[in-house]
Amino acid sequence: MxxxxxxxxxxxxxxxxxxxxxxxxxxxxxxxxxxxxxxxxxxxxxxxxxxxxxxxxxxxxxxxxxxxxxxxxxxxxxxxxxxxxxxxxxxxRLAARLRRRDPAPARQEVLVPSGPDTPAPAPAPAAAPAPAAAPAPAEPPExxxxxxxxxxxxxxxxxxxxxxxxxxxVLANSAPVVRRVPVRIPRLDPALAGLRIVTFSDGHLSATYGGRRFERVVETVNAQRPDVVAIVGDLVDGEVDELREDVAPLADLVSEQGVYFVTGNHEYFADTTAWLRHLPTLGVDVLRNERVEVRRGAAAFDLAGIDDRTAVMSGLPGHGADLDAALDGRDDTRPVVLLAHQPVQVAQARAAGVDLQLSGHTHGGQLWPFDYAVLLDQPAVEGWSMQGDTQLYITAGAGYWGPPMRVGARPEVTVIELQPGQPVDPGR
Structure with missing residues (x-):
């Protein structure tokens, strides 16, 4: 249906x-x-x-x-x-139509007096036949x-x-821009200062996107020397057998503490189970309502990941966003960074006391002026924002969906650099 x-x-x-x-x-x-x-x-x-x-x-x-x-x-x-x-x-066109319909000036009527004492008008002398007038030049038809x-x-x-x-x-198929975003987290141990989470989303590997263009995304990620790589959903638009070669460059990702992935809504348009089995063979760990520790010496924070909010409609047993399960039993004194495909999931993150949520899904609007329509469903379109006490960063995505073009939203790889301290707008 x-x-x-x-x-x-x-x-x-x-x-x-x-x-x-x-x-x-x-x-x-x-x-x-x-x-x-x-x-x-x-x-x-x-x-x-x-x-x-x-x-x-x-x-x-x-x-x-x-x-x-x-x-x-x-x-x-x-x-x-x-x-x-x-x-x-x-x-x-409307102005031209109104101009054509402009009415002609009204004719003026001459009043002639009448009554018993009013002399009858003298008959007008017969008019001499007027000479034949030259034909007026024809106006061009309308x-x-x-x-x-x-x-x-x-x-x-x-x-x-x-x-x-x-x-x-041209822009959609060009190399992604690299955005460096310092994010301050109050509870972050100073020993973790400078830790880099390199994130991208919305590769949408498909019949029209992949090959060398996706290899270039992987090379861009590796060039940032990531401590953690976070892929926040909508990686594929097709089946494993169709896209096996296109997704293969993921095996070349190099990260100090792992490569992590959460599902987006488009993962549920394909054989989800097959993809969740295939990605670990490429060195990508799938976080499904669970968390891992990211450590530097004795200091640590929790990196959690949840299913996309549409997963519950897939009918797959056990699928569906469950932030409570992901955070159950953790040390509340440590900060938590959440990977969730859709920015709107920040409402749950805010209620759970999540410090930072990384999302994608919006493509930064992809085709202006669709960024205005995105706001009807999501709390923001791209970039950093505060949602209550939770910081939210939305990456604009690496690929595209539908038209192979991007207007007003370049493809992006984002470097989140964690720092201790009170949150401030990194764009200031």
Whole structure:
């Protein structure tokens, strides 16, 4: 039922998006005839591409799905920014329409006196036949002016959308930026000062992301000389057999005290059990509602990890976020750093007295202006924030989902450097 509902939502969204694009790019810019029919057919085909890319994932062989995913999701990103660019031009079209409908000046009426004493008007002398007037120059018809405006606005919107989507595609497939974030924790033992947790999320290894691009993420992580590596969910978008080679670079991660992973919502779109068995063979420890000690000499803090909040809907026995189980029996005098895929899980962390939560999930918005929509479901989009007494850091993610582009949100690897002291905004 969930999949059927999702498919219906996708279909309705595609119909609305492409219906508007057809109205502005085809109907408004062409006359009835062969050209309009051809372009209408093209819009129908383009609308089917992303719909099939979303609904057929996992249903057809990867070799057949990969070109469909590239074509469908690339067009979806371009269509979205074409839609936004056209929407911005609607006031221009409205102003032009109102100007065409501006009423002509009202005719003035001449009042003629009447009554018994009013002399009858003298008959007007017969007018001499007027010489034939030269024909007035014909004004250009109104339709071509509308066509010219519609085509001009469509061409401008297309150029802006193509430039935006193209830039976003380059950025999404470029090397991740490294963000260094000092985080002060009051209860942290001074012996742990400078300990580095290198974190990334949302690799979304798939038909359109992996290979050399993911190798580069691993190399970036290793270059930071991490004490701990934390992968906070949504690593994969597919099955182990499909992505075995793409995920293999994880085995090259080098960390003083281990590489840890927690599930994201997308891990539950695949064979979750198979992935949770495969990751440890690459040297990645999966934290499922449990914790480990991170030590430097006699000093230590707890690193805890919980399942994604959607895990309970997977139907898998024992899956579901359980922070109480993860923290049960620990030494309360030590600080705790929590790995939880979705930032909204910080509500539980705050109630449990967690010092710092590391999350992903939002992609930093990925495609502006979706960062505003993220705030409808999550407490923040990216970066550091205070949530009560709990600090929250949201990494913007290393990969992408859907359109292979990022606009306003670069791919990111984050270095969390722990320091003792009272929390302060690291951006100040």
């Amino acid at each position: 969930v999949l059927i509902g999702f498919a219906v939502v996708v279909l309705v969204a595609m119909l609305l998006l492409h219906g508007y694009l057809w109205w502005r790019l085809v109907r408004a810019t062409t006359l009835p005839g062969r050209v309009r029919r051809g372009l209408t057919l093209l819009v129908v085909v383009l609308a089917l591409l992303p719909t099939l890319a979303v609904t057929l994932r996992g249903s057809i062989p990867l070799a057949a799905y990969t070109p469909l995913a590239w074509a469908g999701f690339s067009w979806l990103g371009l269509a979205f920014y074409t839609f936004l660019a056209l929407l911005v031009t609607e006031p221009v 339709l071509p002016r509308r066509l010219f405006l519609a085509r001009t606005l469509a061409a401008g919107a297309g150029a802006v959308a193509l430039g935006t989507a193209g830039t976003g595609a």
